[in-house]
Amino acid sequence: MSLKKISEEKQNKFFRKKDLIIYILVAVVIAAVFLAVFFSEDNDAPEGIRIIYADEVIFTMTIGEEGTILSDVVTREKTYFGYRITVATEYGSNVFDVNVKEKTVSVESADCEGGDCRHMKISKKSDSIVCLPHLLRVECTDGVNRPVSG
Amino acid sequence: MKKFLVILATILLSATLCLGALVSCSGKKGKQYTTTAYFGTQTVMAIFDDFIRNEDTEKAEKVWQEVKAVFASVESSVGRENSVLADFNALEAGETMETDVHFYNLLKLSAKIYDQTDGAFNPAVAPLVELWGFLPSDMPFARKDGELPSQEYIDKFLPLTDFSEIEFSEEDGKYYVTKPLASVTIEGKTYTSELDFSGIGKGYAAGLAAEVMKEAGYVYGYVSAGSSSLVLLKNNSDDYGSGENWYVDLVHPTRQDIYARLEKNSVSVSTSGDYENNFLYEGKTYSHIIDGKSGKPFDNDMRCVTVVCDDPASGDAYSTAFCVMGEEKTLEFLKNHPELEAIFVTGKDVLQVYNGVGAVITASDITEK
Numbered sequence: 001m002s003l004k005k006i007s008e009e010k011q012n013k014f015f016r017k018k019d020l021i022i023y024i025l026v027a028v029v030i031a032a033v034f035l036a037v038f039f040s041e042d043n044d045a046p047e048g049i050r051i052i053y054a055d056e057v058i059f060t061m062t063i064g065e066e067g068t069i070l071s072d073v074v075t076r077e078k079t080y081f082g083y084r085i086t087v088a089t090e091y092g093s094n095v096f097d098v099n100v101k102e103k104t105v106s107v108e109s110a111d112c113e114g115g116d117c118r119h120m121k122i123s124k125k126s127d128s129i130v131c132l133p134h135l136l137r138v139e140c141t142d143g144v145n146r147p148v149s150g
Numbered sequence: 151m152k153k154f155l156v157i158l159a160t161i162l163l164s165a166t167l168c169l170g171a172l173v174s175c176s177g178k179k180g181k182q183y184t185t186t187a188y189f190g191t192q193t194v195m196a197i198f199d200d201f202i203r204n205e206d207t208e209k210a211e212k213v214w215q216e217v218k219a220v221f222a223s224v225e226s227s228v229g230r231e232n233s234v235l236a237d238f239n240a241l242e243a244g245e246t247m248e249t250d251v252h253f254y255n256l257l258k259l260s261a262k263i264y265d266q267t268d269g270a271f272n273p274a275v276a277p278l279v280e281l282w283g284f285l286p287s288d289m290p291f292a293r294k295d296g297e298l299p300s301q302e303y304i305d306k307f308l309p310l311t312d313f314s315e316i317e318f319s320e321e322d323g324k325y326y327v328t329k330p331l332a333s334v335t336i337e338g339k340t341y342t343s344e345l346d347f348s349g350i351g352k353g354y355a356a357g358l359a360a361e362v363m364k365e366a367g368y369v370y371g372y373v374s375a376g377s378s379s380l381v382l383l384k385n386n387s388d389d390y391g392s393g394e395n396w397y398v399d400l401v402h403p404t405r406q407d408i409y410a411r412l413e414k415n416s417v418s419v420s421t422s423g424d425y426e427n428n429f430l431y432e433g434k435t436y437s438h439i440i441d442g443k444s445g446k447p448f449d450n451d452m453r454c455v456t457v458v459c460d461d462p463a464s465g466d467a468y469s470t471a472f473c474v475m476g477e478e479k480t481l482e483f484l485k486n487h488p489e490l491e492a493i494f495v496t497g498k499d500v501l502q503v504y505n506g507v508g509a510v511i512t513a514s515d516i517t518e519k
Contacts, residue, residue, distance in 0.1 A: 056186060125180070126389040132401060144180035144196040146390055147372050147380050148408075149421045149456055150401030 044125045045103035048141035051096070053089060053134075060141065061085075063103050084108065091134040105129065105138055180371075180387065181207070183214040188221040189229070189352050191376035195359065198370035198386050213366045217359040217373065224355035227252035228347040230285070238327060239276070239344040246328040249318075254325035256347050256354055256463070257318045263467040264313045267483070271471035272442035274313040276346035281307055282447065284427060284438040285346065290337070298431060304445040306334050310343045311442045349439075353379040353420055353466030360462075372396065378426070378469075380419040381462045391415075403454040403495060410493060414458060420465030422473050423454025423495075441474045450476035451496040458491040468492075 051059040051074065059074045061067025066083065069076060075086045082100035086093065094117065095108040105122040110131060117131035125143025130136070139145050179201045184194045195217050197210050227234045227250050234253045241247060249257075256273075263271045279285045281303055283293035293299045315330035330343045347354075352375035359373045360381040370387075374380040380398065385391040395413040402409040403425035412419065424437030424447070436447040455472040457465045468490060472480040477496055484492055 052192070124389065126387075130401075139184075144182040144198070144390070145194070146399065147196075147374060147382065147396055147419075148377055148399045148401055149380050149412075149419045150377055150403065150423075150454060 044143070046105075046122055046125050046127075046140040046143055047103075049098070049105055049122065050139055050141050051085065051087060052137045052139065053087065058087065059085060061098065062141075063098065064100050087134075087136060089134060089136075094131055094134055094136055096129070096138060107131075110134070180390075181210050183210075183217075185218060187218070188225050188355070189348075189375060191352070191378075192374075193218075193221055193356075193359075193376075194372075194374045195363070196371045196373070197363065197368050199368060209366065213363060213368070216362045216366075220358045220362055221355045221375070224252050224351060224358065228256060228351045228354075230346075230348075235345060235347060238329065241329045241342070243329055243333040243340075243342045244331045246326055249325045249327050251325060252354070253327070254318060254320060256350055257316065257327060259354075259463055260313065260347075260350060260467065261316075261318075263464065263471060267468075267471040267475060269313070269442050270474040270479075271349065271467045272311060272313050273345045273347050273349065274311045274316065274343055275440040275442045275445075276344035277307045277310050277341060278304065278440045278442075278445050279346055279438065280344075282436070282438075282440065283429070284440075295429075296431075298436075303336070306336060307341070308445045310334060310341065311445070312343075313442075316343065316345075349422070349470040350463050350467045352376060353418065353461075354463035356381045357418065357462040377401070378421050379462055379466055382415050382417055382419065384415045400456055400493065409495070412458065412493075417458050417460060418462035418465045419456060419458050420462060420469045421454060421456045422466070422469035423452070424448070424473070425454060437473070439470055439473050448474045448476075452476055452480075453495045453497055455480070455492060455494040458493075459489060 046063060048060065048062040050057050053071065053073065056071070058071035059067060059069055067076065073087055073089045077084045079097070082098040085096045085098060087096070092111045094110040094112070097106050097108045099106070103123070107118045107120060107129060110117050112131050112133040114133070117129055120129040121127065122129060122138060122140060125140045126146060127140065128145045129138040130148070180196060180198045181201060182194060182196045184192055186192050195214055197213070199206060199210065201207055201210070225233065230236065234249050237247060238249070260271065260273050276285065280287035280289055281292055281299050291300065291303050309332050312330065312332070315332065317328040319326050333340050333342045335341070356373050356375045356379045360383065363371060363373065363383065368383065370384050372380060372382045382396050382398070384394040385396040386394065391397045392413055394415045396415055398412040398414060398419050399408040400410045400412065400421070403423050422439065424435055424439065427438035428435050439448050440446065441448045452473045455469045457469040457472070459465045459468070472492060472494065475483065477494070480492065480494070484490060
Protein backbone atom coordinates (compact mmCIF):
# COMPACT_ATOMS: atom_id res chain seq x y z
CA MET A 1 0.00 0.00 0.00
CA SER A 2 1.45 3.31 -0.98
CA LEU A 3 1.83 6.16 1.55
CA LYS A 4 -0.74 8.11 -0.36
CA LYS A 5 -3.22 5.26 -0.01
CA ILE A 6 -2.51 4.86 3.71
CA SER A 7 -3.06 8.57 4.22
CA GLU A 8 -6.36 8.37 2.34
CA GLU A 9 -7.40 5.35 4.42
CA LYS A 10 -6.66 7.23 7.64
CA GLN A 11 -8.72 10.17 6.49
CA ASN A 12 -11.67 7.93 5.61
CA LYS A 13 -11.66 6.20 9.03
CA PHE A 14 -13.70 8.59 11.09
CA PHE A 15 -12.93 7.16 14.56
CA ARG A 16 -9.60 5.76 15.45
CA LYS A 17 -8.91 3.86 18.68
CA LYS A 18 -7.07 6.82 20.24
CA ASP A 19 -9.95 9.12 19.38
CA LEU A 20 -12.40 6.81 21.10
CA ILE A 21 -10.27 6.70 24.26
CA ILE A 22 -10.24 10.50 24.36
CA TYR A 23 -14.03 10.65 23.89
CA ILE A 24 -14.55 8.14 26.70
CA LEU A 25 -12.16 10.01 28.99
CA VAL A 26 -13.93 13.30 28.36
CA ALA A 27 -17.31 11.66 29.01
CA VAL A 28 -16.04 10.04 32.24
CA VAL A 29 -14.62 13.34 33.51
CA ILE A 30 -17.88 15.18 32.79
CA ALA A 31 -19.94 12.39 34.38
CA ALA A 32 -17.68 12.36 37.46
CA VAL A 33 -18.02 16.11 37.93
CA PHE A 34 -21.79 15.81 37.48
CA LEU A 35 -22.11 12.97 39.99
CA ALA A 36 -19.86 14.65 42.53
CA VAL A 37 -21.83 17.89 42.43
CA PHE A 38 -25.20 16.13 42.30
CA PHE A 39 -24.59 13.83 45.25
CA SER A 40 -22.87 16.42 47.35
CA GLU A 41 -26.00 18.59 46.97
CA ASP A 42 -28.24 15.69 47.94
CA ASN A 43 -26.40 14.87 51.16
CA ASP A 44 -25.81 18.41 52.26
CA ALA A 45 -24.58 18.49 55.82
CA PRO A 46 -26.13 21.12 58.08
CA GLU A 47 -24.30 24.41 58.38
CA GLY A 48 -26.15 25.55 61.47
CA ILE A 49 -28.69 24.46 64.07
CA ARG A 50 -31.16 26.03 66.47
CA ILE A 51 -32.75 24.58 69.57
CA ILE A 52 -36.38 25.49 70.19
CA TYR A 53 -38.13 25.07 73.53
CA ALA A 54 -41.90 25.61 73.63
CA ASP A 55 -41.68 27.44 70.28
CA GLU A 56 -38.97 29.82 71.49
CA VAL A 57 -35.47 29.71 70.07
CA ILE A 58 -33.12 29.17 73.02
CA PHE A 59 -29.86 28.39 71.23
CA THR A 60 -28.38 28.94 67.77
CA MET A 61 -25.10 27.72 66.38
CA THR A 62 -23.19 27.79 63.14
CA ILE A 63 -21.49 24.40 63.31
CA GLY A 64 -17.84 25.03 64.01
CA GLU A 65 -18.52 28.12 66.10
CA GLU A 66 -19.50 28.16 69.76
CA GLY A 67 -23.05 29.41 69.16
CA THR A 68 -25.32 31.80 71.03
CA ILE A 69 -27.17 30.90 74.22
CA LEU A 70 -30.51 32.71 74.36
CA SER A 71 -31.97 31.25 77.55
CA ASP A 72 -30.91 30.31 81.08
CA VAL A 73 -32.05 26.72 80.50
CA VAL A 74 -29.10 26.12 78.13
CA THR A 75 -25.52 25.35 79.12
CA ARG A 76 -22.61 24.54 76.82
CA GLU A 77 -19.24 22.90 77.24
CA LYS A 78 -16.40 22.23 74.86
CA THR A 79 -15.64 18.60 74.08
CA TYR A 80 -12.97 16.83 72.07
CA PHE A 81 -15.24 16.55 69.04
CA GLY A 82 -17.17 19.80 69.36
CA TYR A 83 -19.69 20.91 71.96
CA ARG A 84 -22.04 19.38 74.50
CA ILE A 85 -25.27 21.39 74.83
CA THR A 86 -27.47 20.71 77.84
CA VAL A 87 -31.07 21.90 78.03
CA ALA A 88 -32.64 21.59 81.48
CA THR A 89 -36.23 22.81 81.80
CA GLU A 90 -39.11 22.14 84.16
CA TYR A 91 -39.99 19.16 81.94
CA GLY A 92 -36.60 17.47 82.14
CA SER A 93 -33.14 17.38 80.70
CA ASN A 94 -31.66 16.67 77.24
CA VAL A 95 -27.99 16.59 76.36
CA PHE A 96 -26.98 17.09 72.73
CA ASP A 97 -23.58 16.36 71.21
CA VAL A 98 -22.44 18.55 68.34
CA ASN A 99 -19.68 16.91 66.31
CA VAL A 100 -17.99 19.73 64.43
CA LYS A 101 -15.90 17.57 62.12
CA GLU A 102 -18.76 15.31 61.03
CA LYS A 103 -21.30 18.15 61.17
CA THR A 104 -23.74 16.02 63.14
CA VAL A 105 -25.90 16.50 66.22
CA SER A 106 -26.94 13.53 68.35
CA VAL A 107 -28.72 13.01 71.66
CA GLU A 108 -26.30 11.92 74.35
CA SER A 109 -28.96 11.53 77.01
CA ALA A 110 -32.54 12.49 77.79
CA ASP A 111 -34.71 11.73 80.80
CA CYS A 112 -38.00 11.90 78.90
CA GLU A 113 -40.57 9.12 79.12
CA GLY A 114 -40.11 6.75 76.21
CA GLY A 115 -36.80 8.27 75.20
CA ASP A 116 -37.64 8.31 71.48
CA CYS A 117 -35.43 11.33 70.90
CA ARG A 118 -32.37 9.36 71.98
CA HIS A 119 -32.43 7.57 68.62
CA MET A 120 -32.62 10.75 66.56
CA LYS A 121 -29.65 12.37 64.87
CA ILE A 122 -29.03 15.31 62.56
CA SER A 123 -26.61 14.59 59.74
CA LYS A 124 -28.49 16.19 56.83
CA LYS A 125 -30.30 19.48 56.43
CA SER A 126 -33.63 17.67 56.32
CA ASP A 127 -33.09 16.00 59.71
CA SER A 128 -34.41 17.23 63.03
CA ILE A 129 -34.53 16.02 66.61
CA VAL A 130 -37.85 16.24 68.41
CA CYS A 131 -38.49 15.59 72.11
CA LEU A 132 -42.20 16.21 72.51
CA PRO A 133 -42.42 15.42 76.25
CA HIS A 134 -39.86 18.16 76.86
CA LEU A 135 -41.28 20.53 74.17
CA LEU A 136 -37.85 20.55 72.52
CA ARG A 137 -36.79 20.59 68.88
CA VAL A 138 -33.40 20.80 67.24
CA GLU A 139 -33.60 22.02 63.66
CA CYS A 140 -31.14 22.96 60.95
CA THR A 141 -31.07 26.68 60.32
CA ASP A 142 -30.22 26.20 56.66
CA GLY A 143 -32.49 23.28 55.88
CA VAL A 144 -36.15 22.38 55.71
CA ASN A 145 -37.78 20.16 58.30
CA ARG A 146 -40.13 17.40 57.37
CA PRO A 147 -43.73 18.32 58.02
CA VAL A 148 -45.33 16.66 61.03
CA SER A 149 -48.80 16.80 62.48
CA GLY A 150 -50.07 16.04 65.92
CA MET B 151 -11.43 19.87 10.76
CA LYS B 152 -14.67 17.92 10.46
CA LYS B 153 -13.56 15.53 13.18
CA PHE B 154 -12.52 18.38 15.45
CA LEU B 155 -15.97 19.93 15.11
CA VAL B 156 -17.64 16.61 15.98
CA ILE B 157 -15.49 16.28 19.14
CA LEU B 158 -16.22 19.85 20.12
CA ALA B 159 -19.93 19.35 19.54
CA THR B 160 -19.89 16.14 21.61
CA ILE B 161 -18.16 17.86 24.53
CA LEU B 162 -20.49 20.86 24.39
CA LEU B 163 -23.56 18.63 24.18
CA SER B 164 -22.42 16.51 27.14
CA ALA B 165 -21.63 19.58 29.20
CA THR B 166 -24.98 21.15 28.34
CA LEU B 167 -26.87 17.97 29.24
CA CYS B 168 -25.05 17.63 32.54
CA LEU B 169 -25.52 21.30 33.38
CA GLY B 170 -29.20 21.01 32.53
CA ALA B 171 -29.53 17.95 34.71
CA LEU B 172 -27.76 19.72 37.55
CA VAL B 173 -30.00 22.74 37.34
CA SER B 174 -33.19 20.70 37.15
CA CYS B 175 -32.26 18.14 39.79
CA SER B 176 -30.19 19.85 42.42
CA GLY B 177 -31.21 23.41 41.67
CA LYS B 178 -34.48 22.91 43.59
CA LYS B 179 -33.19 23.67 47.03
CA GLY B 180 -35.25 24.11 50.14
CA LYS B 181 -35.48 27.25 52.20
CA GLN B 182 -37.32 27.40 55.49
CA TYR B 183 -38.53 30.47 57.30
CA THR B 184 -39.91 30.33 60.84
CA THR B 185 -41.33 32.67 63.42
CA THR B 186 -43.08 32.32 66.75
CA ALA B 187 -44.70 35.75 66.53
CA TYR B 188 -48.25 34.63 65.75
CA PHE B 189 -50.93 32.67 67.61
CA GLY B 190 -48.44 31.64 70.30
CA THR B 191 -46.98 28.93 68.10
CA GLN B 192 -44.35 28.39 65.43
CA THR B 193 -45.22 29.40 61.89
CA VAL B 194 -43.13 27.70 59.19
CA MET B 195 -42.92 28.41 55.48
CA ALA B 196 -40.85 25.97 53.40
CA ILE B 197 -40.13 26.61 49.73
CA PHE B 198 -38.31 24.46 47.19
CA ASP B 199 -37.17 26.36 44.14
CA ASP B 200 -34.17 27.14 41.92
CA PHE B 201 -32.25 29.20 44.43
CA ILE B 202 -29.44 29.98 42.01
CA ARG B 203 -29.53 33.74 41.65
CA ASN B 204 -29.72 36.33 44.42
CA GLU B 205 -33.12 37.35 43.05
CA ASP B 206 -34.48 33.88 43.87
CA THR B 207 -33.67 34.31 47.54
CA GLU B 208 -34.89 37.90 47.53
CA LYS B 209 -38.21 36.75 46.05
CA ALA B 210 -38.62 34.04 48.72
CA GLU B 211 -37.86 36.54 51.46
CA LYS B 212 -40.42 38.95 50.02
CA VAL B 213 -43.03 36.19 49.99
CA TRP B 214 -42.15 35.34 53.60
CA GLN B 215 -42.80 38.98 54.53
CA GLU B 216 -46.18 38.73 52.80
CA VAL B 217 -46.95 35.46 54.60
CA LYS B 218 -46.09 37.08 57.93
CA ALA B 219 -48.32 40.01 57.02
CA VAL B 220 -51.18 37.56 56.41
CA PHE B 221 -50.69 35.94 59.83
CA ALA B 222 -50.47 39.37 61.47
CA SER B 223 -53.65 40.46 59.72
CA VAL B 224 -55.58 37.34 60.80
CA GLU B 225 -54.28 37.59 64.36
CA SER B 226 -55.32 41.24 64.55
CA SER B 227 -58.77 40.03 63.57
CA VAL B 228 -59.31 36.88 65.60
CA GLY B 229 -56.47 36.88 68.14
CA ARG B 230 -57.43 37.14 71.80
CA GLU B 231 -56.12 40.65 72.47
CA ASN B 232 -56.13 43.97 70.63
CA SER B 233 -58.27 42.46 67.92
CA VAL B 234 -61.67 42.63 66.27
CA LEU B 235 -62.53 39.57 68.35
CA ALA B 236 -61.61 41.36 71.57
CA ASP B 237 -63.85 44.26 70.53
CA PHE B 238 -66.71 41.85 69.84
CA ASN B 239 -66.25 40.07 73.17
CA ALA B 240 -66.39 43.45 74.93
CA LEU B 241 -69.74 44.39 73.34
CA GLU B 242 -72.91 44.59 75.41
CA ALA B 243 -75.61 42.02 74.66
CA GLY B 244 -77.53 42.94 71.48
CA GLU B 245 -74.93 45.45 70.24
CA THR B 246 -73.77 45.49 66.60
CA MET B 247 -70.30 46.32 65.29
CA GLU B 248 -68.48 46.40 61.97
CA THR B 249 -65.88 43.66 61.51
CA ASP B 250 -63.19 42.89 58.97
CA VAL B 251 -63.32 40.27 56.23
CA HIS B 252 -61.38 37.63 58.19
CA PHE B 253 -63.82 37.78 61.09
CA TYR B 254 -66.75 37.59 58.70
CA ASN B 255 -65.25 34.67 56.76
CA LEU B 256 -64.64 32.73 59.95
CA LEU B 257 -68.13 33.44 61.26
CA LYS B 258 -69.57 32.18 57.99
CA LEU B 259 -67.47 29.01 57.92
CA SER B 260 -68.04 28.37 61.63
CA ALA B 261 -71.80 28.66 61.16
CA LYS B 262 -71.68 26.09 58.37
CA ILE B 263 -69.65 23.58 60.38
CA TYR B 264 -71.63 24.31 63.58
CA ASP B 265 -74.77 23.28 61.68
CA GLN B 266 -73.18 20.28 59.98
CA THR B 267 -71.78 18.90 63.24
CA ASP B 268 -74.86 19.65 65.33
CA GLY B 269 -72.94 22.16 67.44
CA ALA B 270 -69.87 20.00 68.05
CA PHE B 271 -67.75 22.77 66.56
CA ASN B 272 -68.76 25.86 68.47
CA PRO B 273 -66.62 29.01 68.78
CA ALA B 274 -69.18 30.42 71.24
CA VAL B 275 -68.01 28.14 74.06
CA ALA B 276 -65.42 30.82 74.95
CA PRO B 277 -66.98 31.70 78.37
CA LEU B 278 -66.80 28.03 79.34
CA VAL B 279 -63.22 27.73 78.07
CA GLU B 280 -62.42 30.64 80.41
CA LEU B 281 -64.34 29.02 83.26
CA TRP B 282 -62.34 25.82 82.82
CA GLY B 283 -59.13 27.84 82.99
CA PHE B 284 -57.92 27.34 79.42
CA LEU B 285 -58.08 31.04 78.50
CA PRO B 286 -56.94 34.06 80.48
CA SER B 287 -59.90 35.24 82.54
CA ASP B 288 -60.93 37.77 85.15
CA MET B 289 -63.68 35.42 86.40
CA PRO B 290 -63.05 35.02 90.16
CA PHE B 291 -64.66 31.58 90.00
CA ALA B 292 -62.58 30.25 87.06
CA ARG B 293 -60.95 26.88 87.72
CA LYS B 294 -57.83 26.90 89.83
CA ASP B 295 -55.19 24.20 90.16
CA GLY B 296 -56.42 21.17 92.10
CA GLU B 297 -60.13 21.72 91.54
CA LEU B 298 -62.89 21.61 88.94
CA PRO B 299 -65.29 24.47 88.23
CA SER B 300 -68.65 24.33 89.98
CA GLN B 301 -71.56 22.80 88.01
CA GLU B 302 -73.60 25.85 89.09
CA TYR B 303 -71.38 28.16 87.01
CA ILE B 304 -71.30 25.76 84.08
CA ASP B 305 -75.12 25.77 84.02
CA LYS B 306 -75.22 29.56 84.19
CA PHE B 307 -72.85 29.99 81.23
CA LEU B 308 -74.42 27.38 78.96
CA PRO B 309 -77.18 29.75 77.65
CA LEU B 310 -74.43 32.09 76.38
CA THR B 311 -72.95 29.44 74.10
CA ASP B 312 -75.63 29.23 71.40
CA PHE B 313 -73.63 30.12 68.29
CA SER B 314 -76.77 30.14 66.13
CA GLU B 315 -77.88 33.30 67.99
CA ILE B 316 -74.97 35.30 66.57
CA GLU B 317 -76.10 37.37 63.59
CA PHE B 318 -73.72 38.54 60.90
CA SER B 319 -74.12 40.10 57.49
CA GLU B 320 -72.42 41.75 54.53
CA GLU B 321 -73.71 45.02 53.10
CA ASP B 322 -71.97 47.02 50.37
CA GLY B 323 -68.61 45.38 51.05
CA LYS B 324 -68.85 45.99 54.80
CA TYR B 325 -69.26 43.29 57.41
CA TYR B 326 -71.36 43.41 60.57
CA VAL B 327 -71.93 41.18 63.57
CA THR B 328 -74.51 41.43 66.34
CA LYS B 329 -74.07 39.95 69.79
CA PRO B 330 -76.90 37.74 71.10
CA LEU B 331 -79.26 39.18 73.69
CA ALA B 332 -78.51 36.49 76.24
CA SER B 333 -76.63 37.54 79.35
CA VAL B 334 -76.06 36.25 82.84
CA THR B 335 -75.24 38.16 86.02
CA ILE B 336 -73.03 36.40 88.55
CA GLU B 337 -71.84 38.01 91.77
CA GLY B 338 -72.79 41.45 90.48
CA LYS B 339 -71.06 41.18 87.11
CA THR B 340 -72.89 40.68 83.81
CA TYR B 341 -71.46 38.21 81.33
CA THR B 342 -72.41 38.02 77.64
CA SER B 343 -71.64 35.69 74.74
CA GLU B 344 -68.02 35.55 73.64
CA LEU B 345 -66.20 33.90 70.78
CA ASP B 346 -62.93 32.02 70.53
CA PHE B 347 -61.59 31.21 67.07
CA SER B 348 -58.52 29.30 68.25
CA GLY B 349 -60.01 26.10 66.80
CA ILE B 350 -60.07 27.50 63.27
CA GLY B 351 -57.97 30.70 63.05
CA LYS B 352 -54.54 29.11 62.54
CA GLY B 353 -55.79 26.90 59.71
CA TYR B 354 -57.48 29.88 58.11
CA ALA B 355 -54.25 31.91 58.24
CA ALA B 356 -52.19 28.98 56.92
CA GLY B 357 -54.60 28.61 54.00
CA LEU B 358 -54.24 32.29 53.06
CA ALA B 359 -50.46 32.00 53.38
CA ALA B 360 -50.42 29.03 50.99
CA GLU B 361 -52.37 31.12 48.48
CA VAL B 362 -49.70 33.83 48.75
CA MET B 363 -47.03 31.22 47.98
CA LYS B 364 -48.97 29.90 44.98
CA GLU B 365 -49.66 33.37 43.62
CA ALA B 366 -45.91 34.03 43.77
CA GLY B 367 -45.46 31.03 41.50
CA TYR B 368 -44.22 28.49 44.03
CA VAL B 369 -45.28 24.92 43.41
CA TYR B 370 -43.18 23.03 45.95
CA GLY B 371 -43.32 23.65 49.69
CA TYR B 372 -45.59 23.84 52.69
CA VAL B 373 -46.77 26.20 55.39
CA SER B 374 -47.68 25.28 58.94
CA ALA B 375 -49.06 27.01 62.00
CA GLY B 376 -47.91 24.90 64.91
CA SER B 377 -48.13 21.16 64.40
CA SER B 378 -51.92 21.26 64.27
CA SER B 379 -52.40 23.13 60.95
CA LEU B 380 -50.42 22.19 57.88
CA VAL B 381 -50.97 23.13 54.23
CA LEU B 382 -49.02 21.16 51.64
CA LEU B 383 -48.11 22.25 48.14
CA LYS B 384 -46.18 19.66 46.15
CA ASN B 385 -42.92 17.92 47.06
CA ASN B 386 -39.96 17.51 44.73
CA SER B 387 -37.31 15.93 46.92
CA ASP B 388 -36.80 12.27 47.80
CA ASP B 389 -35.59 13.39 51.20
CA TYR B 390 -39.09 14.54 52.08
CA GLY B 391 -41.44 12.23 50.28
CA SER B 392 -42.20 10.14 47.28
CA GLY B 393 -42.80 11.72 43.89
CA GLU B 394 -44.85 14.87 44.42
CA ASN B 395 -46.20 13.60 47.75
CA TRP B 396 -44.83 14.77 51.07
CA TYR B 397 -44.33 12.34 53.90
CA VAL B 398 -46.31 13.76 56.81
CA ASP B 399 -45.52 12.00 60.06
CA LEU B 400 -48.33 11.81 62.59
CA VAL B 401 -47.21 11.90 66.21
CA HIS B 402 -49.01 9.64 68.67
CA PRO B 403 -50.63 11.65 71.49
CA THR B 404 -49.36 9.51 74.35
CA ARG B 405 -46.51 7.39 73.05
CA GLN B 406 -44.97 10.46 71.39
CA ASP B 407 -43.69 8.36 68.52
CA ILE B 408 -44.67 8.49 64.86
CA TYR B 409 -47.63 6.17 64.48
CA ALA B 410 -48.52 6.79 60.84
CA ARG B 411 -47.14 8.47 57.79
CA LEU B 412 -49.30 10.15 55.19
CA GLU B 413 -48.18 10.57 51.61
CA LYS B 414 -49.97 13.65 50.38
CA ASN B 415 -49.67 16.81 48.35
CA SER B 416 -51.90 19.81 47.68
CA VAL B 417 -54.06 19.23 50.76
CA SER B 418 -54.31 20.44 54.33
CA VAL B 419 -53.62 18.27 57.38
CA SER B 420 -55.18 19.34 60.71
CA THR B 421 -54.90 17.63 64.07
CA SER B 422 -56.77 18.18 67.34
CA GLY B 423 -56.79 16.22 70.55
CA ASP B 424 -56.77 16.17 74.31
CA TYR B 425 -53.00 15.94 74.54
CA GLU B 426 -51.75 19.45 73.85
CA ASN B 427 -53.59 21.62 76.35
CA ASN B 428 -55.08 19.80 79.29
CA PHE B 429 -54.93 19.20 83.02
CA LEU B 430 -55.07 16.10 85.14
CA TYR B 431 -57.53 15.88 88.03
CA GLU B 432 -57.89 12.73 90.13
CA GLY B 433 -56.36 10.62 87.38
CA LYS B 434 -58.57 11.94 84.59
CA THR B 435 -57.42 14.15 81.71
CA TYR B 436 -59.51 17.25 80.98
CA SER B 437 -58.98 18.78 77.53
CA HIS B 438 -59.26 22.40 76.40
CA ILE B 439 -61.83 21.31 73.79
CA ILE B 440 -65.20 22.05 75.38
CA ASP B 441 -68.41 20.29 74.42
CA GLY B 442 -70.98 23.07 74.03
CA LYS B 443 -73.80 20.74 75.08
CA SER B 444 -72.40 19.55 78.42
CA GLY B 445 -70.32 22.65 79.10
CA LYS B 446 -67.40 20.36 79.95
CA PRO B 447 -64.27 19.11 78.20
CA PHE B 448 -65.20 16.39 75.72
CA ASP B 449 -65.52 13.07 77.46
CA ASN B 450 -65.26 10.15 75.09
CA ASP B 451 -62.73 7.71 73.67
CA MET B 452 -61.18 10.13 71.19
CA ARG B 453 -57.58 11.06 71.95
CA CYS B 454 -56.64 12.82 68.74
CA VAL B 455 -58.04 13.31 65.26
CA THR B 456 -56.23 14.20 62.05
CA VAL B 457 -58.33 15.47 59.15
CA VAL B 458 -57.09 15.70 55.57
CA CYS B 459 -59.07 17.94 53.24
CA ASP B 460 -58.76 20.79 50.76
CA ASP B 461 -59.49 23.70 53.09
CA PRO B 462 -57.25 24.06 56.17
CA ALA B 463 -59.70 26.21 58.13
CA SER B 464 -62.42 23.60 57.65
CA GLY B 465 -59.94 20.84 58.53
CA ASP B 466 -59.13 22.61 61.82
CA ALA B 467 -62.81 22.96 62.66
CA TYR B 468 -63.71 19.37 61.72
CA SER B 469 -60.83 17.89 63.72
CA THR B 470 -62.04 19.82 66.79
CA ALA B 471 -65.64 18.79 66.15
CA PHE B 472 -64.75 15.11 65.76
CA CYS B 473 -63.08 15.12 69.19
CA VAL B 474 -66.37 16.30 70.67
CA MET B 475 -68.49 13.94 68.56
CA GLY B 476 -66.59 10.79 69.48
CA GLU B 477 -65.80 7.76 67.38
CA GLU B 478 -69.26 6.50 66.48
CA LYS B 479 -70.77 9.83 65.43
CA THR B 480 -67.61 10.77 63.53
CA LEU B 481 -67.66 7.58 61.47
CA GLU B 482 -71.33 8.19 60.68
CA PHE B 483 -70.54 11.78 59.68
CA LEU B 484 -67.64 10.75 57.45
CA LYS B 485 -69.84 8.35 55.52
CA ASN B 486 -71.69 11.38 54.21
CA HIS B 487 -68.55 13.46 53.61
CA PRO B 488 -66.27 11.66 51.16
CA GLU B 489 -64.29 14.87 50.72
CA LEU B 490 -62.85 14.38 54.21
CA GLU B 491 -60.27 11.85 55.30
CA ALA B 492 -59.73 11.24 58.98
CA ILE B 493 -57.40 9.22 61.12
CA PHE B 494 -57.95 9.02 64.83
CA VAL B 495 -56.51 7.43 67.92
CA THR B 496 -58.93 6.38 70.62
CA GLY B 497 -58.47 5.93 74.35
CA LYS B 498 -57.92 2.22 73.92
CA ASP B 499 -54.97 3.16 71.71
CA VAL B 500 -56.72 1.85 68.64
CA LEU B 501 -56.05 3.65 65.42
CA GLN B 502 -59.02 4.09 63.13
CA VAL B 503 -58.50 5.10 59.54
CA TYR B 504 -61.22 6.46 57.36
CA ASN B 505 -60.13 6.61 53.75
CA GLY B 506 -62.72 8.84 52.25
CA VAL B 507 -60.77 9.48 49.08
CA GLY B 508 -57.98 6.94 49.30
CA ALA B 509 -55.48 8.10 51.90
CA VAL B 510 -52.15 6.34 51.80
CA ILE B 511 -51.00 5.12 55.18
CA THR B 512 -47.59 3.53 55.22
CA ALA B 513 -46.95 3.07 58.92
CA SER B 514 -46.46 -0.53 59.94
CA ASP B 515 -48.44 -0.23 63.16
CA ILE B 516 -51.82 1.01 62.09
CA THR B 517 -53.57 -1.98 63.55
CA GLU B 518 -54.57 -2.37 67.17
CA LYS B 519 -51.85 -1.79 69.70
